[in-house]
Amino acid sequence: MLNYIIKKFFSGLLLLAGLLALTFFMVRLSPGNPAAIGYDPMKSPDSMTRLEKAWGLDQPLHVQFSAWMSGLLQGDLGRSYANNLPVADIMKQAIPNTLLLTIPALLLQIIAGTLLGLVQIVYHHRFADRFISAVTLVLYAIPAFWLALALVMLFSQTWHIFPSSQMQSFAWQEMSFWQKVGDRLWRLVLPVLSMSLASLGVTSRYIRNGLADMMKKTFITAARARGLSEKRIIYNHALRNALIPVITVTGQHFPALISSSVVIELIFSWPGMGRLMVLSSFARDYPVIIACTFLMAVFVIIGTLLADILTALADPRIRL
Amino acid sequence: MTGWKNKIVIVAIFLLALIIISVLVAPLFARLDPVNHSLDETWQKPSLKHWFGTDKFGRDVFARVLYGGRISFLIAMLAMLLSLFIGIPYGLLSGYLGKKTDALLSWFINLFMAIPQFLLILTIIAILDKNSVTWVIIVIALFSWMDVARLVRNQTLTLKERDFILAAQVTGLSSLRILVRHILPNLVGSLVVLATLMLANIILIESALSFIGLGIQPPTPSWGNIINDGRQALVGCWWISIFPGLAIIFTVLCIHIIGEHIQEKNVSRY
Numbered sequence: 001m002l003n004y005i006i007k008k009f010f011s012g013l014l015l016l017a018g019l020l021a022l023t024f025f026m027v028r029l030s031p032g033n034p035a036a037i038g039y040d041p042m043k044s045p046d047s048m049t050r051l052e053k054a055w056g057l058d059q060p061l062h063v064q065f066s067a068w069m070s071g072l073l074q075g076d077l078g079r080s081y082a083n084n085l086p087v088a089d090i091m092k093q094a095i096p097n098t099l100l101l102t103i104p105a106l107l108l109q110i111i112a113g114t115l116l117g118l119v120q121i122v123y124h125h126r127f128a129d130r131f132i133s134a135v136t137l138v139l140y141a142i143p144a145f146w147l148a149l150a151l152v153m154l155f156s157q158t159w160h161i162f163p164s165s166q167m168q169s170f171a172w173q174e175m176s177f178w179q180k181v182g183d184r185l186w187r188l189v190l191p192v193l194s195m196s197l198a199s200l201g202v203t204s205r206y207i208r209n210g211l212a213d214m215m216k217k218t219f220i221t222a223a224r225a226r227g228l229s230e231k232r233i234i235y236n237h238a239l240r241n242a243l244i245p246v247i248t249v250t251g252q253h254f255p256a257l258i259s260s261s262v263v264i265e266l267i268f269s270w271p272g273m274g275r276l277m278v279l280s281s282f283a284r285d286y287p288v289i290i291a292c293t294f295l296m297a298v299f300v301i302i303g304t305l306l307a308d309i310l311t312a313l314a315d316p317r318i319r320l
Numbered sequence: 321m322t323g324w325k326n327k328i329v330i331v332a333i334f335l336l337a338l339i340i341i342s343v344l345v346a347p348l349f350a351r352l353d354p355v356n357h358s359l360d361e362t363w364q365k366p367s368l369k370h371w372f373g374t375d376k377f378g379r380d381v382f383a384r385v386l387y388g389g390r391i392s393f394l395i396a397m398l399a400m401l402l403s404l405f406i407g408i409p410y411g412l413l414s415g416y417l418g419k420k421t422d423a424l425l426s427w428f429i430n431l432f433m434a435i436p437q438f439l440l441i442l443t444i445i446a447i448l449d450k451n452s453v454t455w456v457i458i459v460i461a462l463f464s465w466m467d468v469a470r471l472v473r474n475q476t477l478t479l480k481e482r483d484f485i486l487a488a489q490v491t492g493l494s495s496l497r498i499l500v501r502h503i504l505p506n507l508v509g510s511l512v513v514l515a516t517l518m519l520a521n522i523i524l525i526e527s528a529l530s531f532i533g534l535g536i537q538p539p540t541p542s543w544g545n546i547i548n549d550g551r552q553a554l555v556g557c558w559w560i561s562i563f564p565g566l567a568i569i570f571t572v573l574c575i576h577i578i579g580e581h582i583q584e585k586n587v588s589r590y
Contacts, residue, residue, distance in 0.1 A: 018431045028449060137523035143524050145531050146547060146565035153554040153561075259438035263528055276531060277439065279445030289443055297435045304434075 001312065008308050012301045015069060017316035019301075020072070023293045024065055027286055068290075078287035082280065087291045089230065095295070096169065102187060102261050105195040108259075110250060112196070112205025114243075120204070121211040121234060133208075136201030144260040148194035148267045155190060162190045165269040191268045195260055197254060206249045210242035251307025255300050303319050326409050328475045336574035339567070343389035352383035354541045363557050372561065373559035375549055385564050388541035389571075395457050396522040400515055401463035404468055407510070411472025412499050416480060432466045437523055445534050456535050460522055471506055471514055509586040514581035520572040527568050543568050 052058045055169040056067060071078060077087035116136065120129040154195055156164035169175070169183050214220060223233045262274030269275070273292055329444055357377035364374040372381035392505025432440075432526035440463050449453060479485060481504070490497050523543075529535030538545055543564040550560025 015430055015434055019434055141569045143527055143568055146529055149561055158554045224369055254435035259436040280444050300434050
């Protein structure tokens with residue numbers, strides 16, 4: 001087992017190294033000069049060259065790369081071009097906000113998806129099964145951003161139940177700790193719902209199809225022959241085995257969830273990484289963009305690694 | 321059960337055909353103009369004259385949705401074809417050559433797949449600062465070919481060991497001929513399924529891009545940017561955002577249903 005983990009870990013590390021190079025060169029090689037933004041030749045003709053010099057953009061690309069790499073190894077991600085703050089500080093604010101959004105969405109997707117899939121298999125080929133299939137298929141086709149707008153339209157602008165944007169109330173400063181927790185949770189409802197509803201179908205369909213395949217296996221027939229109840233067979237025998245592909249598919253689906261968080265953060269003015277990334281893309285804030293892309297990739301690689309390890313824990317055959 | 325399912329597939333095919341045809345023939349109707357604005361008719365509710373209502377400039381939302389569909393389909397089709405064009409040779413090479421070449425090529429696939437696809441597309445388009453249709457197609461295809469390559473690679477890897485390929489090798493056929501004439505035809509079934517799913521996926525990606533303001537730029541309509549247009553008046557004028565959204569949902573849903581159907585047919589053949 002340990003060998004397996006170490007092997008996976010190193011291949012992840014290798015992938016990370018490649019990603020570093022890829023993101024750096026892709027961002028730097030694309031046309032457009034960040035120093036040219038807000039450049040006014042009438043006011044200060046040499047401001048552009050001064051900025052380029054300060055940011056090291058006048059150096060050859062490989063020099064820039066090695067400078068950035070050595071900074072990274074020392075934990076220094078550079079400074080933002082836009083506001084000259086250390087990139088690490090900007091990221092430190094944004095990362096928890098994104099996780100606050102994606103982790104509940106992921107959990108909701110897994111739990112609700114599993115439950116739906118279970119209901120479908122218990123009522124296999126009956127109305128509930130077909131109905132849930134149809135609903136999840138439709139949900140799967142809905143763009144997350146449109147769903148978010150529809151939810152905002154109904155729940156915040158028409159019925160005024162949930163706030164339509166921002167992470168905290170105006171009265172945040174005067175709130176007690178529990179009020180703050182409540183406020184934050186209340187504001188999480190719409191973004192988390194719009195993120196996880198669309199991907200609910202992915203999990204539930206996997207569970208349903210996995211379970212349906214399981215139910216045809218001989219060990220299930222054996223359990224039936226032993227006279228076990230159908231419920232017990234589903235929960236104790238089939239579900240355990242059907243959960244393994246769910247771990248894998250959740251790992252594979254994680255990048256898509258991160259992607260959808262970008263649009264959701266924009267719609268709900270949620271100050272997370274996705275929003276940060278879009279805003280800095282517009283501003284050509286290279287250090288922030290590179291750091292964001294890299295960090296998201298790290299999340300994805302860690303997610304895949306975790307999924308691999310969990311799968312191996314659940315199914316010993318994979319470790320071989 | 322099967323009859324019930326077949327009926328749904330037929331409805332999906334019919335609906336998708338209807339959407340595609342109406343999108344194609346839209347320019348034949350002079351009354352449907354996506355950019356013509358009339359300030360007497362701003363924020364109009366859906367009516368017989370304006371089926372989907374009008375927006376803040378008095379433009380007909382129905383016409384905009386139809387013309388937006390033209391752009392969305394065009395981008396989705398071309399980007400899909402382009403990624404097939406990149407992914408198929410890549411996967412064939414990787415799977416057929418095997419060994420170290422395969423290890424290296426697969427590593428690159430993993431590399432591209434480690435960064436969330438939408439994020440990558442979004443960043444590159446934002447940095448390139450080129451929002452033309454051509455660039456959107458190129459960038460989307462550049463980050464969508466990995467699925468094709470992986471599928472082709474995996475299947476080539478197993479096909480390669482089959483007897484008929486061995487026979488072809490023994491006969492002395494060139495590798496290129498084996499790949500094109502003997503391996504590729506066996507991949508068509510699964511490639512068709514993947515291609516349909518990609519079509520749906522690219523429609524979703526493009527609409528999200530245009531929604532953010534990075535893809536197709538106004539006044540050229542696209543399903544994504546019409547939805548964005550309607551954001552400022554969600555409650556009073558729901559029709560601007562809702563109708564293009566429904567267009568996306570119905571299109572993607574039909575494509576999914578049809579793709580799933582082809583997949584089931586594929587599986588049952590073996």
